[in-house]
Amino acid sequence: MSLVYAKNDWYAIAAADEMTLGQQRQTLLLGTPLTVTATDEGVVVRDDQGKTYPYQIKFDHVWTALGDAPRALFDIPEGDEPGRRCVPCGVVRVKCSPLRAVENFLDIAHFPFVHTDILGAEPHTEVEPYKVEIREEQDEVWATKVRFFQPKAAKSAGSGITTEYEYRVPAPTVAVLYKTCPPKPEAQDVIAIFVQPRGEEECDVWPWMALYDDESSFEELVQFQQEIFLQDRSILENQLPHRLPLDPKMEIPTRADMTSVAYRRWLKKRGALYGAMTEVA
Amino acid sequence: MSFTLYNWVLSGNCYKVRLLASLLDVAYETVAVDFHPGQQHKSEAMLALNPAGTLPVLVAGDLVLTETPAMLAWIAATFDPSGRWWPTNDARAMAEVMEWLAFSSALTATSGEARLKAVLDRPIDLPKALAGAERCFRQLEQHLVERRFGGGVWLVGDHPTIADIACFPYVALSPDGGLEHDAFPAIREWLYAIRGLPGFKTMPGIHELHELREGEAVHG
The missing domain is CATH 3.90.380.10 (Naphthalene 1,2-dioxygenase Alpha Subunit; Chain A, domain 1)
Known part of the structure; x- marks a missing residue:
């Protein structure tokens, strides 16, 4: 469920200036191994099964999305x-x-x-x-x-x-x-x-x-x-629990944490739960 | 007499030079070299300065140093009139310091490499690097335990030397690569002692001792 949601966002997976012709980068996105290759027709993002994924170059990085219906990439x-x-x-x-x-x-x-x-x-x-x-x-x-x-x-x-x-x-x-x-x-x-x-x-x-x-x-x-x-x-690397707790019962925020509180609520409301924990383990 | 350090802020070896300079209150210039992601240490200009393509590089007039132990020795010999940081007047102490300077290279090649893999995903065999680091740590732990039994705090003698500075960073930074300090109590004490030195300087991954207040430094 959380993976399905996450797959429809775009992610930076390589630096654009390092993707010069012939360069290749092995990486991992949402548990999926990917190979990013710079060819003379542009960048190719491919998984181990040979399936290719869309890409775009924005903000000096190569972005890709693994899902079938990716949400639009934001702008800066x-x-x-x-x-x-x-x-x-x-x-x-x-x-x-x-x-x-x-x-x-x-x-x-x-x-x-x-x-x-x-x-x-x-x-x-x-x-x-x-x-x-x-x-x-x-x-x-x-x-x-x-x-x-x-x-x-x-x-x-x-x-x-x-x-x-x-x-x-x-x-x-x-x-x-x-x-x-x-x-x-x-x-x-x-x-x-x-x-x-x-x-x-x-x-x-x-x-x-x-x-x-x-x-x-x-x-x-x-x-x-x-x-x-x-x-x-x-x-x-030393924060516990490792996943971000979204259950408000798990941590007590202070006034300075308002952004974090809003972020956690926003994640929960959207169902953006990849990397989160939703109830007390 | 001063010097210029070709520096990458996240390098443990560059930090050795910054740390000793800070402890001895020596001012110097830095030139930022983009080790990551730019690989600038392998650029033509840097290779002309240091054919080995490593960082740091220290330049003082027409003197160009590319090996960290040599830089530490030169800085101590030039800026420490007490002669305690690089004890050239004591044959035994000097030789023991050199032993640990050589040992510091083994730390770079194990703990330092593990960190490069874990932080920057450099093509390095992580389990092998960590196993090597652990072997180094055991040797260091045993030495420091024996030193403690004799009332010693530092690697050599009764004052910190460039041996401590050379070995400190890649021991202190090992949790970055996945090797924690919990199993090495004597090493932990030694790390605290170094962090408590007046003039101590941090780097990312090595935090300040917040609990120490002025006038309460462990070792003066």
């Missing part, structure tokens, strides 16, 4: 804005539920403790009230008016600033954040994670950014994001 229009630098950050494997990877990305309260002196610092640990909504029209979770003090909010940030965030979940295994862009205050930087569920408790995570930053080298931008993401990895 900022990615096409002239002047932005799009930075695919490579793939990192994490032994955790794909939903936990997304939920962690939506959490602000851990910044001072896990991303110390970068995204947060003690004693600035308070999460001020913010707004969470499910936008029915787009069927997305949004958290807005999130404000947080950050010592080094971005590679381009010289010193500590209060950063404004908006979070968006456009698909069960994708999280996008929009945050104050230090060198261009009227615009927002966009940082996303595209989570490729290998199984219910293992995923490949593809971080991606669309930034205004003319100063930093590409290498510095990638490493800034990799450093932050790897600070989360060991914590994600």
Whole structure:
């Protein structure tokens, strides 16, 4: 049941710039082994039985869907804005539920403790009230008016600033954040994670950014994001239970967890249960 | 005298240099090298600097170092006037440190490789790498237990040396690759001791000791 739902979403399964002619990548999506091959007629996504699947190139990645009736892939229009630098950050494997990877990305309260002196610092640990909504029209979770003090909010940030965030979940295994862009205050930087569920408790995570930053080298931008993401990895791998609990009786949220609460409700309502547990085990 | 480190933020070997520089309060420049996904350490420019195509690379004037133990020795000899981190005045201690510097390469080749497989899906035989890491850990555990019996905390002598710094990262990071520390109590104590050093610097996967407050460091 949960697998049927999951199969009709699109997932990033390869970096577009690594798929040059003749290149091949073996991977696993929702338990299905796939071979992604770059041919002169485009990318071919094939399983072990020889069945091929559709693909599209978006946000510097190759996306595929395994189901017969995939839902439309969401858009991130900022990615096409002239002047932005799009930075695919490579793939990192994490032994955790794909939903936990997304939920962690939506959490602000851990910044001072896990991303110390970068995204947060003690004693600035308070999460001020913010707004969470499910936008029915787009069927997305949004958290807005999130404000947080950050010592080094971005590679381009010289010193500590209060950063404004908006979070968006456009698909069960994708999280996008929009945050104050230090060198261009009227615009927002966009940082996303595209989570490729290998199984219910293992995923490949593809971080991606669309930034205004003319100063930093590409290498510095990638490493800034990799450093932050790897600070989360060991914590994600140790979260219990391994699957994301959707039964409200299982965990007691605080006010700072409103985004997580909305995300979990939204998953449950849609039946997006791949990587989740729905009742007390 | 300072230096430039060609650096990848997630590399345990690059971290050895960053950590020692931090402990000795040495300022230096870094150049970010995109090891993943860019494979930039194998680029023409990097191969011209280091034909082995490995990271880190340390450049100080016309000196180019490509082996981490050599970098640690050079940094300690240059920036530690006490001579305790690289004890060249004591033949026995110096030789023992060199033993552990060699051992650190075995840690990179086992625990470090397991981590590359688990995190970046590099084509590596994970069970073999983990089995090798466990053998290394047993040897290290036994040594540290014996040291404890004699009142010692560090791998060699009564002060931390570059041997501790060389061995620390790929032991501390082994849970990334799937080898936990639970079965190695003496190793855990040693990891805590290093994390408690004044000037200690973290890297992703190695967390700060939040429970330590100022003035309460384990070892000064």
